[in-house]
Amino acid sequence: MIRTGALLRFRRALVLVLPGLWVSGVLAWECVSPLGTEFMQLLAAAPAIACAGTGRRRCVLLGGLCALLALLPIGPVARAGAAARLGTCCAILAVVGASYLTSGRGLRLLGQLEQVRQVAAAAQLAVLRPLPPRIDGITLAGVHLSASEGALMGGDLYEVLATPHGVRLVMGDVRGHGIPAIATVAALLGSFRDAAHDEAELPDVLRRLERALQRHLSEKARTGPPGPSETEDFATVLLLEVRGEGHVAALNCGHPWPHHLTRTPEGTARVVALEPGDPLPPLGLFPLPARLPLVPLPPLAPGEALVMHTDGAEDARDRAGRLFPLAGALADAVRSAPLVPAAIVERVKAALLRHTRGLLADDFALLAIGSDGPPLPGPLALPCGRS
Known part of the structure; x- marks a missing residue:
């Protein structure tokens, strides 16, 4: 029982920090990449991870942060121009919208499932x-x-x-x-x-x-x-x-x-x-x-x-x-x-x-x-x- 409780607490903590770790990793790699490759597009995954693990509110907040970060001239993307940065920002916002709607449908289905379980019980x-x-x-x-x-x-x-x-x-x-x-x-x-x-x-x-x-x-x-x-x-x-x-x-x-x-x-x-x-x-x-x-x-x-x-x-x-x-x-x-x-x-x-x-x-x-x-x-x- 003690091991199970500790494992559950570890999983919950991991779900909370995983989106932040993803954003930090993408930014760090963008800044130190020796190949000049653009990685800012990977920020679009952070809102989806947040929606899947911690809820819709965190998804929107983290998505807004990632969209702002994509507009900043960081690393090789700084040489790509404003159009490229704006495209990355739009892609992130599209992922935020899709994740928000998908998460809402999942919450409704969970609510219906809980009602069915209560009736069955x-x-x-x-x-x-x-x-x-x-x-x-x-x-x-x-x-x-x-x-x-x-x-x-x-x-x-x-x-x-x-x-x-x-x-x-x-x-x-x-x-x-x-x-x-x-x-x-x-x-x-x-x-x-x-x-x-x-x-x-x-x-x-x-x-x-x-x-x-x-x-x-x-x-x-x-x-x-x-x-x-x-x-x-x-x-x-x-x-x-x-x-x-x-x-x-x-x-x-x-x-x-x-x-x-x-x-x-x-x-x-x-x-x-x-x-x-x-x-x-x-x-x-x-x-x-x-x-x-x-x-x-x-x-x-x-x-x-x-x-x-x-x-x-x-x-x-x-x-x-x-x-x-x-x-x-x-x-x-x-x-x-x-x-x-x-x-x-x-x-x-x-x-x-x-x-x-x-x-x-x-x-x-x-x-x-x-x-x-x-x-x-x-x-x-x-x-x-x-x-």
Whole structure:
């Protein structure tokens, strides 16, 4: 960070002094040139350099100075006569005018681009809404990093909702990444936000997600540009439900299982990669089976945490091709600190960016939840999904 800041300051200083250095160099060479060659015409480049680097006002001021210098009888140009000096002055003024108009058009385009970015950012935040710090005794934090430059989100998704049936959350990863995947993410999140409140059983929420994905992919195949068919698109999904006394149940369609973070009685942090069973196939590849039994996960006791992630966390590589050690990063994040979701997410994110040097090949999402309050009301039922 220190090196980056120093480099930026150096570049800004260089941009400020470069036009002046150019003018000084041209004048010096004009005065000492042993060949009698005229170099004053090179002063016309100084206003263009100023416009490109420091703005239109400096361009006009420096251009006026160069035009006056071109009229002065300096060096070999003094023998060329007033006509030659006037021609050089006019050429400089023409460059000033062209640079001024070009710079103005560039500023207008930058303003329009900034407006487009603000609209795009607002639209993306409406799809992947910021998480509240606490829901019904559950503390939570999430982060998403897009592999596409300029995008706030991509093919990863998460949401946590307090519903009459408990706290429900979804973590998912659609095929592809970056901006092209946002439409599929929006379809899944929109369906989850309705189904999580409407459906009493978690398997029925998953079936709603499957239907929403199929509708979206069918519509995409009918109206979208030529490309992969809907049979080649899919989404991995992890659904969790937290009920009474921190009991957790899950349904998993091809997604990585969470990590369970606890502390031993001696205070040592433990990171356990949960493997409660084989997940179902990703949504979109095969129809869901008629029976969808819930998978129980370890209860979420006060002082513990569950961390969900997408495969972009485990598949991130450094320049040498080494995979990101997610379990090790989680252990380092809680080695000597409380199991606070916000702190866990921030430390793992920083470790990932250090590992990859900010160059992501795939989208990355991380979601952590913990219990900090009294037990949630209501028993945890583990029913099978309706056929």
